[in-house]
Amino acid sequence: xxxxxxxxxxxxxxxxxxxxxxxxxxxGAFFYLRKPGTSRQPISFEDSPEWDDAEIDAQGDExxxxxxxxxxxxxxxxxxxxxxxxxxxxxxxxxxxxxVTGRKIVGxxxxxxxxxxxxxxxxxxxxxxxxxxxxxxxxGTLTVIMGPAxxxxxxxxxxxxxxxRSPARMYGEVFVNGVKSRMPYGSYGYVxxxxxxxxxxxxxxMLYYSALxxxxxxxxxxxxxxxxxxxxxSLGDYANKLIGSHCYMKxxxxxxxxxxxxxxxxxxxxxxxxxxxxxxxxxSVSALLLMVTLKKLASTGCTxxxxxxxxxxxxxxxxxxxCLLSNGNTLFFGETLACLQHFSNAGFPxxxxxxxxxxxxxxxxxxFDRIIAMCKNLQDDQGDFSSVNMDTAVAIRTLExxxxxxxxxxxxxxxxxxxxxxxxxxxxNRGRASAATRIAVLTWRSLLIMSREWRYFWIRLVLYVLxxxxxxxxxxxxxxxxxxxxxxxxxxxxxxxxxLLLSVSGLPAHINEIKLYIHEESNQHSGAxxxxxxxxxxxxxxxxxxxxxxxxxxxxxxxxxxxxxxxMYFALNIFMCLLANEALMMTVAYIWLDTFKCTLALxxxxxxxxxxxxxxxxxxxxxEPLWKYPLSYVAFHTxxxxxLLENEYIGxxxxxxxxxxxxxxxxxxxxxxxxxxxxxxxxNLLVLxxxxxxxxxxxxxxxxxxxREHVTRCKFCWLRMYxxxxx
Ligand SMILES: Nc1ncnc2c1ncn2[C@@H]1O[C@H](COP(=O)(O)OP(=O)(O)OP(=O)(O)O)[C@@H](O)[C@H]1O
Numbered sequence: 135x136x137x138x139x140x141x142x143x144x145x146x147x148x149x150x151x152x153x154x155x156x157x158x159x160x161x162g163a164f165f166y167l168r169k170p171g172t173s174r175q176p177i178s179f180e181d182s183p184e185w186d187d188a189e190i191d192a193q194g195d196e197x198x199x200x201x202x203x204x205x206x207x208x209x210x211x212x213x214x215x216x217x218x219x220x221x222x223x224x225x226x227x228x229x230x231x232x233x234v235t236g237r238k239i240v241g242x243x244x245x246x247x248x249x250x251x252x253x254x255x256x257x258x259x260x261x262x263x264x265x266x267x268x269x270x271x272x273x274g275t276l277t278v279i280m281g282p283a284x285x286x287x288x289x290x291x292x293x294x295x296x297x298x299r300s301p302a303r304m305y306g307e308v309f310v311n312g313v314k315s316r317m318p319y320g321s322y323g324y325v326x327x328x329x330x331x332x333x334x335x336x337x338x339x340m341l342y343y344s345a346l347x348x349x350x351x352x353x354x355x356x357x358x359x360x361x362x363x364x365x366x367x368s369l370g371d372y373a374n375k376l377i378g379s380h381c382y383m384k385x386x387x388x389x390x391x392x393x394x395x396x397x398x399x400x401x402x403x404x405x406x407x408x409x410x411x412x413x414x415x416x417x418s419v420s421a422l423l424l425m426v427t428l429k430k431l432a433s434t435g436c437t438x439x440x441x442x443x444x445x446x447x448x449x450x451x452x453x454x455x456x457c458l459l460s461n462g463n464t465l466f467f468g469e470t471l472a473c474l475q476h477f478s479n480a481g482f483p484x485x486x487x488x489x490x491x492x493x494x495x496x497x498x499x500x501x502f503d504r505i506i507a508m509c510k511n512l513q514d515d516q517g518d519f520s521s522v523n524m525d526t527a528v529a530i531r532t533l534e535x536x537x538x539x540x541x542x543x544x545x546x547x548x549x550x551x552x553x554x555x556x557x558x559x560x561x562x563n564r565g566r567a568s569a570a571t572r573i574a575v576l577t578w579r580s581l582l583i584m585s586r587e588w589r590y591f592w593i594r595l596v597l598y599v600l601x602x603x604x605x606x607x608x609x610x611x612x613x614x615x616x617x618x619x620x621x622x623x624x625x626x627x628x629x630x631x632x633x634l635l636l637s638v639s640g641l642p643a644h645i646n647e648i649k650l651y652i653h654e655e656s657n658q659h660s661g662a663x664x665x666x667x668x669x670x671x672x673x674x675x676x677x678x679x680x681x682x683x684x685x686x687x688x689x690x691x692x693x694x695x696x697x698x699x700x701x702m703y704f705a706l707n708i709f710m711c712l713l714a715n716e717a718l719m720m721t722v723a724y725i726w727l728d729t730f731k732c733t734l735a736l737x738x739x740x741x742x743x744x745x746x747x748x749x750x751x752x753x754x755x756x757x758e759p760l761w762k763y764p765l766s767y768v769a770f771h772t773x774x775x776x777x778l779l780e781n782e783y784i785g786x787x788x789x790x791x792x793x794x795x796x797x798x799x800x801x802x803x804x805x806x807x808x809x810x811x812x813x814x815x816x817x818n819l820l821v822l823x824x825x826x827x828x829x830x831x832x833x834x835x836x837x838x839x840x841x842r843e844h845v846t847r848c849k850f851c852w853l854r855m856y857x858x859x860x861x
Contacts, residue, residue: 569663620804
């Protein structure tokens with residue numbers, strides 16, 4: 135670290151002399167320099183990977199085999215070679231020179247022209263979040279979109295990446311290698327602000343399963359891709375460490391977690407990488423390390439665009455181009471040094487001791503107005519605060535006007551014309567793993583997670599066994615006489631109801647699964663069908679183990695009819711019940727994605743189902759509206775308990791006095807409504823099975839039509855309409 139030459143002095147001198155255009159330092163000298171006499175890189179971390187083109191070609195048997203060839207040809211594109219030839223010199227990075235000449239992965243140029251994003255307000259798309267933004271990003275460079283909170287950074291990034299969330303609408307054009315088309319699958323990676331990682335996997339496993347989900351080809355081929363991504367993100371030391379905490383071991387620090395998130399996108403070897411707030415929640419050391427790693431990644435040829443709220447001086451020194459936004463307006467687009475010059479020209483030179491990013495934000499962030507007001511009050515008592523006393527609105531207007539009439543703005547337009555006048559090679563779809571492979575991978579990955587996460591399954595299993603032992607001992611050996619019928623009905627009701635209620639303990643794990651799905655689906659690594667099938671297949675062994683262990687403990691402690699087929703039916707019935715309940719929990723988890731709300735909702739649903747399950751009041755005696763129809767018919771408790779009682783009592787008889795006998799069904803009818811048909815228990819099992827499928831179909835529909843996003847959109851519109859502060 136001590137070897138990092140931040141050249142803040144260099145920077146200071148350039149900023150302090152920024153008022154004079156001649157004061158611009160040459161791009162290359164502005165950034166990190168080698169120590170005199172050293173040939174190695176200024177920061178020690180693993181070598182950047184050699185992206186193996188031939189391997190990608192071999193893998194691209196689903197239509198994307200020539201994508202790297204395409205990318206390689208892209209360097210030869212006249213417009214790009216012109217760029218690289220120096221009309222806009224890109225700052226050099228130590229060690230980058232070799233990759234510039236022998237570049238194995240080549241990014242694509244991306245241009246956005248007159249890009250406006252509007253969001254819906256009172257049924258009309260009228261609120262502009264991004265206003266007529268122009269800019270470009272070139273292969274091998276870092277382009278940062280900076281600005282205060284809610285200035286439209288993420289929206290602009292999403293718009294360029296073609297991933298706008300409704301109800302936002304985009305106007306304007308985005309060109310990739312001079313071609314106006316959407317970026318195909320695999321040609322770009324998008325890293326969200328929040329890291330959604332699997333805590334119980336190691337870094338290498340996480341990336342390997344991600345590669346299996348994303349890439350076509352054989353399992354063995356993915357290993358080298360993963361190793362390359364690990365090396366590219368300098369994760370070698372952490373490759374075999376668990377991502378989350380485990381026993382007394384701490385999980386990965388935030389910086390490494392972010393690098394894993396980025397590496398996950400790198401397994402696809404994208405030409406363009408979009409990252410929303412890479413330094414979110416990172417300390418200054420992790421932030422610098424991450425940015426240096428990204429700089430090195432860019433030096434292999436990848437085009438990197440990311441958003442950032444604020445940066446240290448050292449980090450700022452690594453950017454190639456900056457797009458400065460305020461309230462959706464572009465206040466500057468161009469090279470980082472020129473931005474300092476621009477502020478200086480507009481009358482806001484960066485003070486010697488201030489970080490440029492802090493200075494920019496200080497000048498354009500309207501939130502500072504409140505602080506200024508506070509300082510004015512303090513000023514009367516405690517002296518002069520004039521250094522922060524700047525009218526933000528005036529500063530923004532001045533900077534915007536200065537930029538519009540500046541040579542920088544004209545140069546951007548010229549460059550946009552150059553980059554778009556001629557169509558370059560189109561990026562091609564890399565092909566993806568087949569649905570069968572993805573189902574197999576998701577199933578195996580979920581099995582692995584369930585077996586490792588004690589909170590996911592093992593603790594539940596222990597609780598189930600404890601519960602059944604408790605119920606079994608409370609109802610121990612209740613006997614087979616007519617008098618024991620009511621007690622036996624009670625024991626079965628308690629067993630089914632409490633088992634299902636206890637399942638709620640697995641909710642946090644389901645919420646994590648859904649969050650992971652939402653993340654993977656948005657990056658096209660997963661889909662609703664694949665996810666649901668994978669989840670179903672992986673949960674079957676665990677639910678079956680739960681059902682069989684609980685059944686055996688309960689069945690023999692209470693002393694139900696001792697026949698193998700009856701015991702098996704009992705276990706099957708409980709298994710179906712758990713399967714239906716699991717689907718219900720997933721549905722609720724998807725709707726709220728919040729442990730507290732989901733727990734409340736599920737407990738309420740279960741209590742309601744217990745209430746109408748026919749035990750507290752026989753089903754036929756329930757008040758018809760609501761309680762009988764539809765509630766008692768949608769409660770899976772009803773069918774499970776009915777099936778289990780039919781299993782226990784059909785075919786039995788009790789002696790009443792010396793000569794009379796009554797059937798078991800008649801004996802039960804006083805306390806529970808069951809059928810005398812020998813097939814009734816199978817009909818109930820079928821209903822339970824249909825419920826398990828039905829809830830999954832419901833969940834599939836919710837996932838397929840992305841209902842959460844529609845609900846969030848309505849909430850958003852509602853908030854914007856009725857909350858003045860939200861506008
Ligand atoms: N899909 C959308 N629908 C409605 N409004 C939106 C949408 N996306 C963004 N906005 C609004 O646009 C404004 C800019 O949001 P954006 O997230 O792009 O800002 P940002 O600069 O990234 O800020 P932050 O760093 O705080 O996230 C915000 O006021 C936000 O509420």
